[in-house]
Amino acid sequence: MTQRNGKIPDILLEQYLLGELDKSKAAEIRSLSESNPEISARLAFLKASNEEILERYPVRPMAAAIRQKAEQSVVKKRSFNFSTLAAPAAAMLVLIVISALWAGGIFNPPGDGKTNMNSVKTDGEIIYTKGLEAQLKIYRKSGSVNEMLKSGDAVAVGDTLQVAYIAAQANFGLIFSIDGRGAVTRHFPSDGGAQAAKLAHNGEQLLDYSYRLDDAPAFERFFFVTSAQSFEIAPIMAAAQAMAGDPQAARNNLLLLPGGLEQHDLLLVK
């Protein structure tokens, strides 16, 4: 090994443990580890650290999160290209689709509490329209009027919010929010159960209770995590708690979720 001043770099010890150093360097480190307590202690630390990391961030969920993130970044890029290059055309398309749905009686305006956006009723049989995604909806209650809020809308302390969802193709779901103070609040299911709630499919579903905003600063971000299969709530809430510790991440980042789960979010600004 080339003469150096100071200690052997960690990178070389890492590669020694991985068996990816050339033979002469590996032999030198092996020899040093037998005679030099500092080297053997550092190698032992790395081994223990390996175990700690894999225990703290287990292989399967982490690999699933990486794969999902890779897929999401591809989707994001495609969405970006579509929206930036063909924004007017996209807006026209959306208008046409909404008009068609409206004319066909599929789309009912929000506010009646039981709109039916993702299903069509024919001869008593409900047919679920394909291609529609699950949706998270937030209304601001003001007297008898429910104002539908969109992501980025401003809200204030004391506003009363009604949370709703549309299941579309999803069968199970979890709704929670993170505020600018880092607090994570679970909204649905509200029974304290360990599993995600079975979603209702007959149109838009209002949660059983409304939600009064407290004085947490900056923002309130709602998440709707959905899946075709039942899933455990605890890992999702743990991911949310981890993200909530960093206000910037809580405001902008996506949750790290295992495969098979989708997320929908809505950010309200204070």
Next chain:
Amino acid sequence: MAIDVEQYYRQYGPLVLRRCRYLLKNEEEALDIMQEVFIKLLRNEDKLEGEHPSSLLVRIATNECLNHIRSRRRHPEDYDEELLLRIADATDEESRSSARNMLDRIFGRELESTRTIAVLHLLDGLTLEETAEQVGLSVSGVRKRLRSLARHVKELEDMQA
């Protein structure tokens, strides 16, 4: 060559996370960048041919961390978290000032691979030969890059004088 993410994460995840922790000093950011490193690996799996994955992963991780720090530096509130100050804290007093001055300017002027070379050599303490092995260049190539970097640093220092 299809990458088995589970196998790669099991084998190299701890190495990559430690690398990101070391450079970023923030667990959540390190975790996020570690995932980005594996995503980059998935997209560049052809580069795995003929070299040890650990070398490639260390280089990708170093680049990703430097890019992250550079974007963080654009936000004034993040200034105190600047990587180079932490890096300087980890070096001995004698090299502290020059390492900080030199590395501080790398972010603005130098090519990505040169930044990685600089971090491996100046920060991690790899010799020129070891640095060359890690980045797949000749020793003279590494020396040339570092000389170029030093020249840019001098130019910047002269401009500021």
